[in-house]
Amino acid sequence: MGMTIAEKILAAKSGRKTVAPGDVVTVDVDTVILFDNNFMPNNWRDILKVADPEKIVVTFDHRVPAPTQQAAAAQVTGRAFVKKFGIRRFHDVGHNQGISHQLVADYGYALPGSVLLCSDSHTCSAGVFNCLARGVGGPDIIYAAIKGQTWFRCGETVRYELSGKLSPAVTAKDAFLQIAGVHGAHATMNVEYGGPGLADLSVNARKTMAAMSAELSAEFATFEADDRLAEWMRARNPAPFQPVKPDPDAQYLAVRAVDLSGLEPLVALPDSVVNNSRPVGEAAGTRIDQAYIGSCANGTQDDIELAASVVKGRRVAPGVRFIVTPASQVVYRDVVASGAVQTLLEAGAMIAPPTCGACGGGHMGVLGPEEVCITSSTRNFKGRMGDPSAQVWMASPATVAASALTGTITDPREFLGN
């Protein structure tokens, strides 16, 4: 019987001929990423041995630069860990720092066909590179760093067959909100993205969809590989790789067509990402206090340049805080070089350093009581970005930027044409 991409990688990495839904398998792990939260005093357990330091990546991203003594203490512990085991892929505060999932893209850490783990739930972001990546628990990470293995339960796979091309003011975020709005949670299932529509989606755009798939509660979100992906990888990582294609007779729980040409800008209403999407027009006029662009899902060069093209020559509405966070130092340098940062600064945006920051309600943009925010980040749960009484609306970077200009939720087509 044919296998989906996820099933094929699970089989290859567990040394089995086939893997089918329901199987629990032990697999070899190619890459284990640790980040600052793992080293927090109330999470960390002192590791005495690691399987292979070359398979480990360490970054500080959730609370960077350290906003509290506890965060600083976690970084001290992390640096000691890196030193003790001679870990070379270390992204300390400085030149190479970034949000872990963005670093995976910047440095080509997730080769097609590989298995990658990190204890951040949006680790499925790396699935854009045709690999198996998922967020696991902190103890799973310590276990995998020590033993070089982990376990997975294989779920059934739903395939999204993308076709067509997005119109100018419509983004991959909108495509995701369309899927999440119509099909809701995919708990226990794998999601596979493919089809002719990939051709016109940049790797960054695909990465938005892969990262957001955490909100579907999917086990794995995996993209098919194409030439554009292979090019991206070869420019960043000299290691050889073999893309994994689904078998022609792979068994899917469902195959669903998504026509990218037919989509419009959407927003997710506060408190839930799934089953909660509406056309932006239905929310138009909602007053906002803060507009946020950033996170592992929407802090790429594409996102920041799109926001800049919306606000170019205009000013952020009085009373609105417009916060933009490049997802890594690599992205930050790219958007400085392209002029996007200058445009955003002139419009009145504040540019924060690469950090999870406001996305996780940690620092640099935390919301107060009753405040209203529109965000392009990953999650809008109650209390996620600050006070539980705050409202968090979710939309594309274009919609967030347009809303920052007017002070109310606004259709970006007003500024970008259609």
Next chain:
Amino acid sequence: MNFKARVWIVGDNINTDLILPNKAFYLTHEEQAQFVFHANRPGWAQQVRKGDILIGGRNFGMGSSRAAARSLKNLGLACLVAESLNGLFLRNCVNFAFPALECPGVHAAFSEGEEAEVDFEAARVRNVSRGSELAGRPLPGPLMALVRAGGVYQLLEREGLIAPRVA
């Protein structure tokens, strides 16, 4: 692992931000437990008695990888029975050896305050108050073994791979 106690009931899609809010991020494990459902059910954590059983709806534990299961355990809950469990949350239940069972139909089978009897390994859930019984989905063998071992840290500690916890 058998448990018999009164039940508390919550709905579908309970997320990890509700179980372990950011507010409690820097606190000790014991203090964190007092913040469970702080946003949606303020004061609830203080009413839980040791050994109580929690009943949930679909996709319980959706959201982040934070150690939300650890908070439920430290709150004194004996176990969780839900319509379905989020995959990442299930991992943390196993990691921290908090017994969590999937049992379709359980949400409608109980009213809050009724008494449940749960045989975790056999995946059987009885409503003692009504005399009805439901069959859940047993945890796969290797995962049950991890729960019996006391979770990942106890296992690694016994094998001398992580240092014992200080304080």
